[in-house]
Amino acid sequence: MTTTEGAAAGTGPSRVLVLNSGSSSVKYQLLDMRDHSRLASGLVERIGEETSRLVHTPLTGGGGEPRERTGRIADHEAALKAAADELAADGLGLDSPELAAIGHRVVHGGLRFTEPTVITDEVLKEIERLVPVAPLHNPANITGIRTAQALRPDLPQVAVFDTAFHTTMPEYAARYAIDVETADAHRIRRYGFHGTSHAYVSRKTAELLGRAPQDVNVIVLHLGNGASASAVAGGRCVETSMGLTPLEGLVMGTRSGDIDPAVTFHLKRVAGMSADEIDVLLNKKSGLVGLCGDNDMREIRRRVDEGDERAALAFDIYVHRLKKYIGAYSAVLGRVDAVVFTAGVGENSAPVREAAIAGLEELGLVVDADLNAVRSGAPRLISPDYARVAVAVVPTDEELEIAGQTFALIDN
Template sequence: MSATRVLVLNSGSSSVKYQLLDMSDSSRLAVGLVERIGEETSRLKHTPLTGGGGEREREEPIADHEAALKAVAAELAADGLGLDSPELAAIGHRVVHGGLKFTAPTVITDDVLAEIERLVPVAPLHNPANITGIRTAQALRPDLPQVAVFDTAFHTTMPEAAARYAIDVATADEHRVRRYGFHGTSHAYVSRETAKLLGKAPADVNVIVLHLGNGASASAVRGGRCVETSMGLTPLEGLVMGTRSGDVDPAVVFHLARVGGMSIDEVDTLLNKKSGLVGLCGDNDMREIRRRVDEGDEAASLAFDIYIHRLKKYIGAYYAVLGRVDAIAFTAGVGENAAPVREAAVAGLEELGLAVDGELNAVRSDEARLISPEYARVAVAVVPTDEELEIAQQTYALVGNPS
């Protein structure tokens, strides 16, 4: 019997998201989330997707990631899907930052883990949690291939003209300062699925992907390869996000330090956690913001307008980078569900061949679909992202047993 299952782990600082997939047909066998790890009361939500069982949820202290993964293993075992199953081919880990060295999914060795650790200074919020998840999974199944799939890998095809900042080269190289980009698994998956939606090969399609969630990023994909993306050294650069500012004049930091008396840590917190939509209007949920806009709330209306203005600027910029655009794809929580965002982002861009059909745009669906009218020169699509499936596919392609 061949091993066709892949467990996908996304380890955050106080959480573990997981999915177990069978790669023989890309079906999901179980999904779940452990959150508030290390707090007085943690929560585990587990949903088996085979055998007819319903969601199970329990709240109890879960001290650390090791305890969290053991709890996950116990839930899977209760459904006959335990980590000791011979059908489990590998564990795939989402790793946020892979620098320039990791351009593809990689089997985790001691050397690979050491390099991920060396990248902690450029991903201090994410890589440590990813490392903890890897080490814990290795301890639970030391015999099983563990694969790192990097958020940054898809963007390593960017030309130097797009990836370099215009600062002193020696300083930049010494401290690894360059544009890496993030959400790469999503951009890879969505750009490929958009080509499929158009009935074309990825190599024949130029796509602008708009990954709009609480974190938001754009990418320009030419023939299946990323040539530009909005996030940079960190996930702070680019679009307006839920709590992140996106693009600001770097001198804002100096001004707030010198004139405002703020420390570097305080500015960091401001730009990453107290800015974006929540900084502009107090909400980072687009549904709530749109409700307030419809009620005439001025702060929410301004926040929405700033969000759309930035988004439209990036669409235009990436159109220029690509030269020819076949499709624009909206994805992630906001991109997939907020019809007013899609409509506003495209409004006024008819000269670029862009338009949205109001009726098609209003339809809610979990399926990839076109929302542009037939006459539009550029297709506008809604393509649900599936980062877990992308991680599982990359993991299985690397280490799976096809026999």
């Protein structure tokens, strides 16, 4: 798979605009691939509401103060135009000859898209055909792509897929044990998500260890409001926790993670809940928020420290699931060189890291309390020198990964 390595710019245009379009939001970053520097970033949220909000932050020359505007932004086209106006105010407009491409985060690429892909009409049609397996994500991604195409029809637009990194999983890991004909007819299999993060972090972990990615086996724990684990053998994903959708796997902020499928039948029969109601329950009212009413790990830890039993149980369930996946992926990989924590919770919650590794000494895993307590934005080891398996914290950078993959593709 194309990576950010080797994506140094030559003498031509070197800027890449990265767009992450959600159902009611657009996140963006402008990067210069000559030195991987960030020129600007921003967020447009609550699109279509009277209380729409845009926050734009210029990052050149040591950074600048965020600029905020509020008021109705009708749709994604208006949101992207507003972002373009903010960029233009900093001399970074979308009409700049320095802009080489626009890279789009696309959540679901199915089995067809295993690499970053220049967006054509046929590619867009295939992304649309995948909407049934990603109804919450792909439609918003498509809207962002079409809007950007309308604003800069002459510019290469590249899709970078969350699922692509996981397409290297062997068939026995990707298949569910259900009727093959039914599964194939409806594209039911394990796809995995957060792929750009897992790709970036696993590669950076190898760098931290001073080894080549193909020589390292890594367990990556991407712990944000959405959370996923992956087993990466020699730079290739061989197992991941999310499945057909981002619901499977670890306990998350509002998602249940692994659950007996029969729970859904039980809720329908006994509680009279509809499929849509169960969907909302498992995706938006479960996980940490369902267990204790909070999905912010900082608040949960504060409550734990004050003796709150519900918060303590939620924390213990969260950590127990992490331990199960670390153990399972250790078995899948056979040899583990590092366990790495990333994303909001993984990078910032020392108690989560400590608790997840505690008791796993027989697997070669130990955390040094002093190293674990250090707050830093840099990749770092938190295990003692004598540990058989490294434990690391590596900040993720999905925007840089998307920009790097985009630029490497169009610069070839």
